[in-house]
Amino acid sequence: MQFNKQVQELKVTGYTRLNPRHFVLELLAPEKLPVILPGQFAQVLVEGSPSTFLRRPFSIHTVDYSRNTIRLLIQIKGEGTRHLARLKEGDSLNVMYPLGNSFSIPTTKEVLLVGGGCGVAPLLFLSQFLHQQQIRPSIVVGFRTREEVSEIEEYSRYGDVFVTTDDGTEGEKGLVVDHSIFQKERLPFAKIYCCGPDAMMKTVARLARMHRIDCEVSLENTMACGFGVCLCCITPTDKGNERVCVEGPVFNINRLKWQ
Amino acid sequence: MADLSVNISGLTFKNPVTTASGTFGYGDEFTDFIDIGRLGGIFVKAVTGRNRDGNAYPRMAETASGMLNSVGLQNKGVDHFCREIYPKIKDFNTQVIVNVSGSTVEEYVEVAERINELENIPGIELNISCPNVKLGGMAFGTVPSMATEVTREVRNVYKKVLMVKLSPNVTSITDLAKAVVDGGADVVTLINTLLGMAIDVERRRPVLSTITGGLSGPAIKPVALRMVWQVHKAVNVPIIGLGGIMNATDAIEFLLAGASAIQVGTANFIDPQISVKIVDGIDAYLNKHKINKVTDLIGALRTE
Known part of the structure; x- marks a missing residue:
């Protein structure tokens, strides 16, 4: 999983506006999708504006290995997501993925x-x-x-x-x-x-x-890199300040120093 | 194929492209994306005498063409570095330089002595310019007499290549460059981040937990270039230039201004493959302009 990360130009193959604030992008990978686990995220590059300098992190909403696509559910919040909301089918998007850990596999059915x-x-x-x-x-x-x-x-x-x-x-x-x-x-x-x-x-x-x-x-913390080098997205845990982008985004609540 | 190698105070770098401390971890996160052996060198994250948790969250604010950070030198200390990190990075096929920081002169000296013992680390970069720690860091880098003192004390114990990373948060960068050269620096690295801040108007609060932080990214490139140019004219040691380098053209600008090598910093966050692309871009530039060796570009700015 750690040696699985890609930076790829993905092609927009679907755009679904769920409501005025949310939309879903379907993105086609140029080669076979890496193994992606639930809870992992993608860092999306928003080109064309000095105020959207860093990538934007989004959870992976669904994965379809047969069609080689992933989908991202995006809420329109600022300039970056407004730009993404204007994408059309056929456009390409530079995406780094899959990043972070994943939800654990439950040992219960409840x-x-x-x-x-x-x-x-x-x-x-x-x-x-x-x-x-x-x-x-x-x-x-x-x-x-x-x-x-x-x-x-x-x-x-x-x-x-x-x-x-x-x-x-x-x-x-x-x-x-x-x-x-x-x-x-x-x-x-x-x-x-x-x-x-x-x-x-x-x-x-x-x-x-x-x-x-x-x-x-x-967790969803502000991050710069998304792959563990900038140390900006940290959260205090039982092991000190840990990176939400690598040791997370998924944490067991027993490990977090939450009030 | 042009000759890309550069010599920095006796150390051969296979090309002038290196990565800036604090933006490249200990290199291992990048092995997913690039062959580190293609780089001239890497500058690994700052090492201090003891474990530092760093500053509270939030530590980052995106700004126009850049970002502010206030990480605060989070690292597990020099013992941990020597025991756990060094064995993993000592065989990278590139020059591995360790960034050394501290809160007191004694701490700088202690860390430098420990790193001096590591066979495969040919140099250190003294970080007297971190704006995000309360004690030490930038305080040493803004007063010339203190910069000379900490450099001299480290010089006394450190036998390999001693680089000193300068802060741009000064009135005269050349005074600081001269001060560290007087203290025995073999190389100067510039610039570290510019002190800045960001405000959330809805909450009427600073974005960063530390109120102020260090600005990096293309927003600071013109300042960095100007400082490299001034220092190149003022001192006679090699310069490693950085500040907002996003592509090969930016890198070449720094070489022309007088840098013998460059560091790629914030750009690593956006494209972890960018450093290797910059190596290829410099090579393409040299071929296009029929220049045989990259060293012909260093300080080759025409001003008449």
């Missing part, structure tokens, strides 16, 4: 995936992967509003999906962590995988600890 906002990105790939291991996880995904609820059919192929929206226009009203699945006295899970905003992941981590459930989270 698995819960929790994703909020753009943090759902690696969970579709993870649920595909779990499906191949004959595991059907429960998947709780949170969105701002009905308009942003997307790809539920895809998730439903691999797991039992529960939706929240901040405004209650679809699924249960509230944040992901407000979902009734978390309100039970005993949560019927032995493993939780989580990705989303920091505050949400910290709440999920607290719940996991309270219920003594093993939990992994995928």
Whole structure:
């Protein structure tokens, strides 16, 4: 896995606008895809502007080895992602991948995936992967509003999906962590995988600890290189400051120095 | 095929392209992407006397044509370097130079003595220019008398090629270059990062945990070139130039300004293969201009 990294010109073969803030790019590799694991990410070069100097990291959303494509779920946030949102089929994109570690393979079938906002990105790939291991996880995904609820059919192929929206226009009203699945006295899970905003992941981590459930989270820190040399994306762990781009992005919550 | 080799204070570099400390780890992360043996040399991450955790997150801010960092010399100390890192890098088929830093003169001396014992490390680069540590670092690099002192003390114990990396955060770069040459430096490296800052207006807070940090990338290239040019005219030791080099053309500019070799820094983050591409680009330039050896470019700027 460590000797697997590529810098390639990938070709845009699909563009799906999920809603005004999110889109999915499908990218075709020029040669056989390297082995990619759920939780790994790609560093995308945004050319043509002095303010988008560094690459942008995105979780790998899905992998299709038969078609030699990967997909990235992207939230439009700043100039870099606005530029990417203007890409068209046939355009090429310089991508460094696959980077970082991955979610661990669970030793239980009682698995819960929790994703909020753009943090759902690696969970579709993870649920595909779990499906191949004959595991059907429960998947709780949170969105701002009905308009942003997307790809539920895809998730439903691999797991039992529960939706929240901040405004209650679809699924249960509230944040992901407000979902009734978390309100039970005993949560019927032995493993939780989580990705989303920091505050949400910290709440999920607290719940996991309270219920003594093993939990992994995928962090998103500001990074320059993405492959372990700049030491900018560090997070404090039980082994000191570790690199989110190499030792992460996935960490077991027991290792993080979270408050 | 032109002769790309350069001689830096008795050390032969197979070409003038090296990588800047702090942007290349200990080299091992790059073996996924390039053959390190194609480079003239590598400057590995700063080594200090003891373990340093570095600064708190956030440590990085992207800026126009560059980035600010405040890593703060995170490393596991010289013992760990000699025991764990050195065996992994000692047989790279390139010149491996160790960047040495500290908070006190004694710490610089201690680290230099330890590195002096490592057979396959032919030189050190004294880092008296890191803007991201509270004690030492840049403090030594901005006052000429202190720069002379730390260089002299290290010179007394260090027997191989002694390079000193200069800070651009000074009024007169030539005064500092002369100060370290007086202290016994064989080579000067310039420039380290420029002190800068970034502000998040929504939160009305600095972006970096340390408020200020070091600016690198193409944004600083004109400043770096000017300083290399000034130092080239002021001192008589080889110069290793860096600051915003993104391609072979940038590298050639530094050679023309007077650098005998160059370091690729921040560009490694964006394209880990860039250093090798720059070697090829310099070769292509020499062939195109029918220049037989790269040393003919060093300081060859025409100003009349």
